[in-house]
Amino acid sequence: MTSLTIKDNLNQxxxxxxxxxxxxxxxxxxxxxxxxxKTFDAEVILPTLQDGHRVFGENKVQExxxxxxxxxxxxxxxxxxxxxxxxxxKTAEAVALFDVIHTVDREKIAKTLAKEMKAQDKYPxxxxxxxxxxxxxxxxxxxxxxxxxxxxxxxxxxxDIKGLMCIPPADENPGPHFALLxxxxxxxxxxxxxxxxxxxxxxxxxxGATHVRVGSAIFGSRLIK
Ligand SMILES: *Cc1c(COP(=O)(O)O)cnc(C)c1O
Numbered sequence: 001m002t003s004l005t006i007k008d009n010l011n012q013x014x015x016x017x018x019x020x021x022x023x024x025x026x027x028x029x030x031x032x033x034x035x036x037x038k039t040f041d042a043e044v045i046l047p048t049l050q051d052g053h054r055v056f057g058e059n060k061v062q063e064x065x066x067x068x069x070x071x072x073x074x075x076x077x078x079x080x081x082x083x084x085x086x087x088x089x090k091t092a093e094a095v096a097l098f099d100v101i102h103t104v105d106r107e108k109i110a111k112t113l114a115k116e117m118k119a120q121d122k123y124p125x126x127x128x129x130x131x132x133x134x135x136x137x138x139x140x141x142x143x144x145x146x147x148x149x150x151x152x153x154x155x156x157x158x159x160d161i162k163g164l165m166c167i168p169p170a171d172e173n174p175g176p177h178f179a180l181l182x183x184x185x186x187x188x189x190x191x192x193x194x195x196x197x198x199x200x201x202x203x204x205x206x207x208g209a210t211h212v213r214v215g216s217a218i219f220g221s222r223l224i225k
Contacts, residue, residue: 003047009218020205034081036215039222042067049075057213059084061094085139088112102127102165114157125162132177133169146184163192174200178207
């Protein structure tokens with residue numbers, strides 16, 4: 001895809017987000033578009049930065065570490081979101097590189113994050129991933145585990161969990177999954193709801209998304225996952 005098309009796609013998604021927000025009685029500035037740049041090289045991402053976009057999502061720590069430090073030197077106000085699973089041996093690098101981590105999903109990660117954040121005196125915002133579809137191949141807590149897990153993170157590790165993230169099953173209506181996640185977030189008085197991807201970000205905004213994660217609608221389809 002040419003850079004012109006990528007810019008057009010980005011502007012279209014931004015316009016859609018604003019339009020759907022307004023139609024749903026929400027303020028466009030209350031919905032943050034995360035441009036998901038996983039698998040795409042710096043030169044493909046660059047036009048979106050030159051166009052003024054600053055908020056990006058990556059799903060692998062190593063890949064992000066290979067491309068973002070150089071880009072951040074040129075665009076120092078970039079906000080980077082980790083949206084893929086985190087291994088505890090990558091926690092230090094993740095804390096150093098990311099501003100928001102969407103995928104806290106077990107005590108070992110919570111414990112390692114708490115330790116690393118203190119050691120680096122750097123405090124990315126943390127979200128808990130929920131496997132609303134109970135899919136064995138997906139990470140995330142089961143919905144019924146979330147309240148106790150978040151309380152444990154808060155009380156035992158002093159972690160300020162700011163919200164929840166989910167990826168509904170690909171072949172299901174995402175609406176009920178988003179609604180369930182919102183209900184749990186409200187119960188825990190959390191401000192952030194990270195829901196919605198290329199195929200369903202409009203529904204997600206209607207159902208209360210504060211962050212949508214959009215990749216292929218902007219960059220085209222990925223050759224690898
Ligand atoms: C890849 C990915 C996205 C973006 O998916 P698209 O369908 O390309 O918009 C969103 N969220 C997560 C967690 C992802 O891994």
